[in-house]
Amino acid sequence: MKTAIHWVAPLAGAILALGALPATAQTIKIGFISSYSGLNGNLGPYMERGARLYLKEHAKELPPGVSVEFLIRDDTGPNPDKAKQLAQELIVRDKVNLLAGVIFTPNAMAMAPLATEAKVPFVIMNAGTSVITARSPYIARLSFTLWQSCYPLGQWAAKKFKRPYTLVSDFGPGHDCEDAFTKATKEAGGDVAGSVRVPLMNPDFVPYMQRVKDAKPDALMVFIPAGKTATAVLKAFGDLGLAKSGVKLIGPGDVTTDEELENMGDAALGVLTVHHYSAAADRPANKAFVAAWKRDYGANETPNFVAVGGWDGMAAIMHAIKAQNGKLDPDKTMDLLKNFKDANSPRGPISVDPATRDIVQNEYLREVRRVGGKLANVEIETVGTAVKDPWKELQKK
Numbered sequence: 001m002k003t004a005i006h007w008v009a010p011l012a013g014a015i016l017a018l019g020a021l022p023a024t025a026q027t028i029k030i031g032f033i034s035s036y037s038g039l040n041g042n043l044g045p046y047m048e049r050g051a052r053l054y055l056k057e058h059a060k061e062l063p064p065g066v067s068v069e070f071l072i073r074d075d076t077g078p079n080p081d082k083a084k085q086l087a088q089e090l091i092v093r094d095k096v097n098l099l100a101g102v103i104f105t106p107n108a109m110a111m112a113p114l115a116t117e118a119k120v121p122f123v124i125m126n127a128g129t130s131v132i133t134a135r136s137p138y139i140a141r142l143s144f145t146l147w148q149s150c151y152p153l154g155q156w157a158a159k160k161f162k163r164p165y166t167l168v169s170d171f172g173p174g175h176d177c178e179d180a181f182t183k184a185t186k187e188a189g190g191d192v193a194g195s196v197r198v199p200l201m202n203p204d205f206v207p208y209m210q211r212v213k214d215a216k217p218d219a220l221m222v223f224i225p226a227g228k229t230a231t232a233v234l235k236a237f238g239d240l241g242l243a244k245s246g247v248k249l250i251g252p253g254d255v256t257t258d259e260e261l262e263n264m265g266d267a268a269l270g271v272l273t274v275h276h277y278s279a280a281a282d283r284p285a286n287k288a289f290v291a292a293w294k295r296d297y298g299a300n301e302t303p304n305f306v307a308v309g310g311w312d313g314m315a316a317i318m319h320a321i322k323a324q325n326g327k328l329d330p331d332k333t334m335d336l337l338k339n340f341k342d343a344n345s346p347r348g349p350i351s352v353d354p355a356t357r358d359i360v361q362n363e364y365l366r367e368v369r370r371v372g373g374k375l376a377n378v379e380i381e382t383v384g385t386a387v388k389d390p391w392k393e394l395q396k397k
Helices: 012-018 043-057 080-092 105-118 130-135 146-157 172-187 205-215 228-239 258-268 284-297 305-323 330-337 390-395
Strands: 027-034 067-074 098-101 122-124 139-141 164-169 194-198 219-223 248-252 272-275 341-345 348-353 358-371 374-387
Touching (some): 027 043, 027 080, 043 067, 043 305, 067 080, 080 098, 105 122, 105 139, 105 172, 122 305, 146 219, 146 248, 146 272, 146 358, 146 374, 146 390, 164 172, 164 205, 172 194, 172 219, 172 390, 194 205, 205 228, 228 258, 284 305, 305 330, 305 341
Parallel strands (some): 027 067, 027 098, 098 122, 122 139, 164 194, 164 219, 219 248, 248 272
Antiparallel strands (some): 272 358, 341 348, 348 358
């Protein structure tokens, strides 16, 4: 990973003047900003590996004489000022053709105006707050929105539980998940026993879990950023005996992210989630993706939904490169990105909604089970087919 250079960004006018200049020698430069340190710093490498793996598997499809260069930068976790600084450097000094990556919503929001000013297409590979794509016409999202998973989760849960409780991280995606789940639950005639928001950075989950236990709900819907934080949630849930007291743990897929399941141990067994991806899915495209991942990164390594965001984001970028024979025009690139389709993604069929530039995808109900001696998110049923972002769809009504 290249270390970001500390550099004072020029004025917006310079960004506008210089940002969209093409790279020389038919080299497509991708300014790749993700999290390699700080909160969930383990997720950046998954995203980068996914993008690089797609490029490797499809390198022969590049137009003759065209190459792709990743300029990797670490935004150090949820740090919008840092993300903005890095984006300015990449646009003005490095003259990147595209921006890509980003784990956290605040960072994507900070970068959005720069993409607009410089007319640099920006491919989101993770950050999931619904409003992000509305902040710049030069953003296309190939990951997910929290409404896509939490709204159908609420619809499903309303048929199974009478008094669910919600616990979410106190930032944009958490608010989206809480709102989506609560709205869907109430629309279905159900109710929510209570809600609590926890600090994003290093929370002690035990006091919050005790509050949940005291409320005596029959289910707890949790959203927290995927990774080590999810393992801490599962540990607190188990240590306080909520499962034994009859509380079922449910949530979007972040709470049982694939690469962390073995660290979670038996506390994860039986957890039900709605999500767009599982490494255990038996789709042929997913089996091929997982096999390539293990071939390149190790037999004991497991890709997660962040990795698939990198893979599919790179697939969309490659589509734009091939269609323009390597000579990228920002507006033509955006037109190609917002009409991108792939019937054979590891997560199932996907497309981009031209009206919102958000991904359209299936959502699956999953349960953590032991498969071949290891924990896995087993897809039980498809609870939503070709799901557009529900938040934006509801705005139309």
